[in-house]
Structure formats: structure tokens, C-alpha cells
Amino acid sequence: MLVQGMGEGLRGRSFRFDDWQSGRLLAIPPDITPQVARIVATRLKGWPLPHRLCYSGRVLRHTELQTGRSREILQAGVELIGLESPEADAEMIAMTVEVMQAAGLREFKIALGQTAFCRGVFEASGLAEGPRAELREAISRKDTAHVADILHRYPVPPASQREIALLPRLFGGIEVVATAEAAVSNPTSRQALANIREVLDILDLHDVTGYLTVDLGEIRGLDYHTGLTFEGFVPGSGESLFSGGRYDDLMARFGTPAPATGFTFNLQNVLQALERQKGLTEPRRDILLFNRCEERRHALDIARHLRQRGYSVARDIIRRDQPASLEYAQQNGIEWMVVVAGDGGVQEKALTVIGTVSRQERQMTQQELWALFPARH
Known part of the structure; x- marks a missing residue:
């Protein structure tokens, strides 16, 4: 189906x-x-x-x-x-x-096409499907010499010859639309040009005209699309x-x-x-949690609260000593290591915060930890 x-x-x-x-x-x-x-x-x-x-x-x-x-x-x-x-x-x-x-992309361009414009040019030519397919292939490659050869081999009305010969060249800035309007006479293509004009006027209101180019010789999706097409590069x-x-x-x-x-x-x-x-x-890496206690509840509670405050937190669950964990944190771009050394009594300075680059250490209570890492939202 x-x-x-x-x-x-x-x-x-x-x-x-x-x-x-x-x-x-x-x-x-x-x-x-x-x-x-x-x-x-x-x-x-x-x-x-x-x-x-x-x-x-x-x-x-x-x-x-x-x-x-x-x-x-x-x-x-x-x-x-x-x-x-x-x-x-x-x-x-x-x-x-x-x-x-x-996404943070710069200098991108969006190429606008109009399949009805190309379809009108092809229909006005009177060419059979075989020569049309050959012509579409040549135009898709912008091969003006091959297009000229096809027009030489098959009888095409003079007005259509001019329209077809122009197709591989109709790309550039939005001024291309005016060039096409001056050269194309078949009603289907002219209606397509009126459509693309309307879209360009609305896009000007969106303030995106600086990102646009026009390619009226673009035949991508001619058997699928029915009007305006666009691609980003x-x-x-x-x-x-x-x-x-x-x-x-x-x-x-x-x-x-x-x-x-x-x-x-x-x-x-x-x-x-x-x-x-x-x-x-690289994704932001804020805190590595190192637990020196056998009891894990306090460390897991701290990790959960720090994540709720908007910080990325990993708990080092591999059994290794503190210097090795600190070295791991620095090599992986983690900014801080928090060492849990007690059960989290209210006044107990059971936490040590270490800057992984500076290696400066500071003992603090859980409340002081929340002050050091305030909510980001």
C-alpha cells in the first residue's frame, strides 16, 4: 500500500x-x-x-x-x-x-524550485516521453550542450526551444524569477512563477530572504511534487x-x-x-561523584538533587582510589569531583569538592554544596 x-x-x-x-x-x-x-x-x-x-x-x-x-x-x-x-x-x-x-549552522542557503514551472515548459514542447526523459536528465546535470543537441534532433516550436534552452541557466539569486518571467510564455509556467513570487513576498515578511536562492531548472521530484520545492545546503x-x-x-x-x-x-x-x-x-560534563562510604543512599540522593538543579552528574562506581578517579574526571572534561565521606549530617562537613583542573579542595556541608551549585532554571 x-x-x-x-x-x-x-x-x-x-x-x-x-x-x-x-x-x-x-x-x-x-x-x-x-x-x-x-x-x-x-x-x-x-x-x-x-x-x-x-x-x-x-x-x-x-x-x-x-x-x-x-x-x-x-x-x-x-x-x-x-x-x-x-x-x-x-x-x-x-x-x-x-x-x-x-542547530548552530552558518552560511546556509535554501534553494527554491517549482516543479510546475518545469512541467509547463516540457508540456509546451510537444516532445514524446522518451526525448523528455533524456531532456530531464540533461537539465538535472546543467548540461547545456546536451540540451542543445536534443533540441537539434527533435522538432520543437521556437518559443519552447528558447524556454528549454534557458532551464539549465535559471539558477542564482531571487532575480532569476524576473529573468524567467521575461522569457517564458506558456500559461502553466507563468502561473508557477506567480506562485513563487507570492511565496517570496511572504518570506520577506519572515525576514529570511537573505538565505534564499532560486533554481527553476531543478527537476527533483517531478513525478512526486506538484509545486514549490526547496533544499538546504x-x-x-x-x-x-x-x-x-x-x-x-x-x-x-x-x-x-x-x-x-x-x-x-x-x-x-x-x-x-x-x-x-x-x-x-562536547556535551557538558559537570560533576563526578566519588563515594568513600559503603552506604550509597546519601551519594545517590546528592546525585539526584544536583541533576534536578540542572547539572550533569555521573557516579564513579568502578572500584578505584580517589586520585585515579580524579585523573579520570580531568581526562574526560568533567569540571568538578564531589567526594562523599559521611552520612550527611546537617552540620557535618562530609563532602569535599575538588576542581579537576586546579586540584583545589574544599570541605563543606550539604547546604554549602547547594549554595555552590544553585539551580540553573
Whole structure:
């Protein structure tokens, strides 16, 4: 059932197996969006629209040999189902900007495309499916020489020749939209340009225009997406960090027509981009608890209270002496070691706090410990 929700590109990249007991063909989903669409079309049928849904999970896809791409992808995504408006598309794009900023990524760009624009150019050409497929492949590679050769070999109206020849060059800043408006005359493509204009105007209100580029020759998802598409990139990486777009035909494949848009992040690519930009920091390590008593209740109580105050706390449960534990804490970037030496009487200075770098020690009561480590929230 999920296969009917995939475009031809994803369908060809799915892993499939024969179930020797039932004789049925089993497929591992290569993308989560069709699963979300199926759930909405069945379990949420009749619920008020729109649906704003988020998810994360693993998918498997076939990849070409020696491309260096992982076949297992950890996805996290958002789907907005039930709104057919430029504002819904803009909401998704603005959200991706917020995610990239929250992750700490810098100098990223979001490339906008419009599958209806390309579809209009191809339909106006009158080319049969064979030459169209060859043309799509050439345009996806920005191969202007191959595009020119195809136009030379097949009869295409002069106006369509100009539109097709321009497709591999229609990428750059948002001024590309004006270039396309001056060159394209078929009604489907002009309507697509009007749509992308509306989305850009709304994104200007979101104050994210500086992150945007336009690629009107982008044909990714031509058999799946129905309108605006977008992908996120950072310098030094040829792999997109996320991709998304409008897919108004998908829900109907599961018996519940509804417009939809959304995006998915490839979390592995995001982490690799953060590493390249040195945006990944080691997790904070605050306190190592060393218990010199056989009784563990007091040490566990201190650990629990410190965590409730917002500190990361590990208890050294390996049997070793105090100097060895202190050395372990320093090598692992833990800032403090707290030594528990008594049962925690109110006035008893049963605790020793040691700075793992300075090696300065201070004896204190439990109340003095709370004063030294106040709540972080």
C-alpha cells in the first residue's frame, strides 16, 4: 500500500524482499512522508484540517555504488496537510531556517524550485516521453550542450526551444524569477512563477530572504511534487541537509484528497555539517561523584538533587582510589569531583569538592554544596 504513495524515483530505491510464506512482496519504506499520508488518510479521516505533524525515524534506500552515501537515513520531518496556499509553503521554509539557526549552522542557503514551472515548459514542447526523459536528465546535470543537441534532433516550436534552452541557466539569486518571467510564455509556467513570487513576498515578511536562492531548472521530484520545492545546503557539502515541497496529489492516492507540503531533514548530514563548521561541542560534563562510604543512599540522593538543579552528574562506581578517579574526571572534561565521606549530617562537613583542573579542595556541608551549585532554571 505504501508503494502507491511513492514517486517513481523513490520506488526504484526501495529495498524489496519476497515473503516465502505468503508469496507477497515486502518493501522497506525509503521515506516517511507516504506513511504519514496513509495514517492521516485512514486514522485521521474526518478530523478538522489542517494537520501539523512532526516525526523522526530511520529509512533505507538503495544508493549507487561508490557514492559514499549511507543507505540508512535518519530522518526528522514536518508535514502540513490541508492548506493549499503560498503562506503554508512559506511557513515550512521559514521553519527550516529556524531549525538551521537553532542547530548552530552558518552560511546556509535554501534553494527554491517549482516543479510546475518545469512541467509547463516540457508540456509546451510537444516532445514524446522518451526525448523528455533524456531532456530531464540533461537539465538535472546543467548540461547545456546536451540540451542543445536534443533540441537539434527533435522538432520543437521556437518559443519552447528558447524556454528549454534557458532551464539549465535559471539558477542564482531571487532575480532569476524576473529573468524567467521575461522569457517564458506558456500559461502553466507563468502561473508557477506567480506562485513563487507570492511565496517570496511572504518570506520577506519572515525576514529570511537573505538565505534564499532560486533554481527553476531543478527537476527533483517531478513525478512526486506538484509545486514549490526547496533544499538546504551549506558550503563545502554537495549533499542537501533537508528537502521538501508541495505534494498535493499524495493524499488522494490513499483515498482522502488534501493539499499538503512539508520537509525532512537528513540528521546525519546535519551532524557532518556541524562538524565541518566546528559547531558540534562536547556535551557538558559537570560533576563526578566519588563515594568513600559503603552506604550509597546519601551519594545517590546528592546525585539526584544536583541533576534536578540542572547539572550533569555521573557516579564513579568502578572500584578505584580517589586520585585515579580524579585523573579520570580531568581526562574526560568533567569540571568538578564531589567526594562523599559521611552520612550527611546537617552540620557535618562530609563532602569535599575538588576542581579537576586546579586540584583545589574544599570541605563543606550539604547546604554549602547547594549554595555552590544553585539551580540553573
